[in-house]
Amino acid sequence: MGYTYHLPKERDPLGCNYIEWETEVIDFMEYRKNMKILVATEKPFAKKALDGITEILQAAGYEVALLEKYTEKEQLIEAVKDVDGLIVRSDKVTAEVIEAAEQLKIVVRAGAGFDNVDLEAASARDIVVMNTPGQNSNAVAELALAMMIYMSRNRFTPGTGMELLGKTVGIHAYGNVGRLVARKAKALGMNVIAYDPFVTDNALFENDGVEQVGTIEELYAGSDFLSLHIPATDATRKSIGYKLMMSMPKGATLVNTARKEVIDEIGLEAAMTERTDLKYVTDIAPDDVATMTAMFGNRFFATPKKMGAETAEANINAGLAAARQIVGYFEKGECRFQVNKKPCGCK
Ligand code: 3PG
Numbered sequence: 001m002g003y004t005y006h007l008p009k010e011r012d013p014l015g016c017n018y019i020e021w022e023t024e025v026i027d028f029m030e031y032r033k034n035m036k037i038l039v040a041t042e043k044p045f046a047k048k049a050l051d052g053i054t055e056i057l058q059a060a061g062y063e064v065a066l067l068e069k070y071t072e073k074e075q076l077i078e079a080v081k082d083v084d085g086l087i088v089r090s091d092k093v094t095a096e097v098i099e100a101a102e103q104l105k106i107v108v109r110a111g112a113g114f115d116n117v118d119l120e121a122a123s124a125r126d127i128v129v130m131n132t133p134g135q136n137s138n139a140v141a142e143l144a145l146a147m148m149i150y151m152s153r154n155r156f157t158p159g160t161g162m163e164l165l166g167k168t169v170g171i172h173a174y175g176n177v178g179r180l181v182a183r184k185a186k187a188l189g190m191n192v193i194a195y196d197p198f199v200t201d202n203a204l205f206e207n208d209g210v211e212q213v214g215t216i217e218e219l220y221a222g223s224d225f226l227s228l229h230i231p232a233t234d235a236t237r238k239s240i241g242y243k244l245m246m247s248m249p250k251g252a253t254l255v256n257t258a259r260k261e262v263i264d265e266i267g268l269e270a271a272m273t274e275r276t277d278l279k280y281v282t283d284i285a286p287d288d289v290a291t292m293t294a295m296f297g298n299r300f301f302a303t304p305k306k307m308g309a310e311t312a313e314a315n316i317n318a319g320l321a322a323a324r325q326i327v328g329y330f331e332k333g334e335c336r337f338q339v340n341k342k343p344c345g346c347k
Contacts, residue, residue, distance in 0.1 A: 035084045038080060040087070053320060062327075077100045081101065089111055106128045106130070110319050112132075130335065143257055147283070167191070169223060172194075172219060174204065178229040182208050190225075191211075245275070263282075265288050272295075281300070
């Protein structure tokens with residue numbers, strides 16, 4: 001089957017868009033026979049997800065390779081050498097990995113956060129990077145609620161706990177996960193407030209019965225539980241610390257199912273030392289996990305390994321979406337979920 005393939009040739013002076021393209025007619029059935037997609041997951045997908053990924057990619061004619069539970073970055077560097085596409089989870093796709101992957105054309109992060117992929121290094125090589133937004137959100141949202149209950153019941157140890165009913169939960173960032181946490185919290189009878197300067201459509205909050213607050217300070221000061229859903233970026237790194245924690249109401253709990261990088265650990269420890277009523281529960285262990293465990297007892301808990309998206313459903317949703325996106329990209333040029341620079345001509 002002949003397929004007209006547009007290959008980028010030259011970028012505009014700003015380097016944002018391609019201004020010249022080469023057109024080549026490729027026999028795609030022949031071309032695909034030599035294409036290899038690597039599924040590289042330090043934290044493996046559920047079997048059903050992996051089977052589905054393999055089925056989709058093989059049905060499209062690609063060879064599928066697997067690297068699971070690896071412990072050294074060198075193993076990933078070795079495995080990417082001859083691959084055309086890569087599916088990962090939180091695996092670190094560094095500049096070194098990208099450099100080693102000489103034939104790489106696409107990386108799909110099966111999940112939401114793409115801070116584990118060096119976008120600049122990928123863009124410099126015209127490698128498309130995508131995520132699969134929304135596919136694992138429900139699993140993460142359920143964990144956030146579970147963590148609130150766990151902490152308000154003293155981590156299931158004897159003693160008097162507290163109910164969620166009537167308490168206020170603050171949602172920091174109203175994306176896919178934040179919205180689901182809000183809706184589930186409403187169903188539990190909680191008041192929900194939210195802050196997200198990037199959401200301009202007020203109807204989004206109104207439809208969920210959520211009160212939108214104007215500042216981050218207002219959000220923390222009004223939240224018995226604060227559910228964090230901000231990504232790790234240069235702007236958010238270490239942005240949650242002493243001041244915001246100290247402003248929270250008596251007995252408040254910070255719930256982190258987002259990223260450890262957004263927490264200023266020194267500030268958080270200082271606040272929790274000064275205010276013995278504050279609690280912190282996280283799905284991403286802080287660097288100082290041993291000290292915090294020793295210092296704060298039942299007021300602190302970190303899951304042993306990040307487990308927000310560790311459900312069969314989330315693995316299947318995100319994994320299969322990743323495989324379909326790779327096929328869609330190679331066959332139709334679809335790049336709706338591309339997160340790095342978009343070459344023109346993307347659908
Ligand atoms: C995400 O960004 O999608 C979540 O943090 C889940 O990450 P994981 O696939 O590494 O569990």
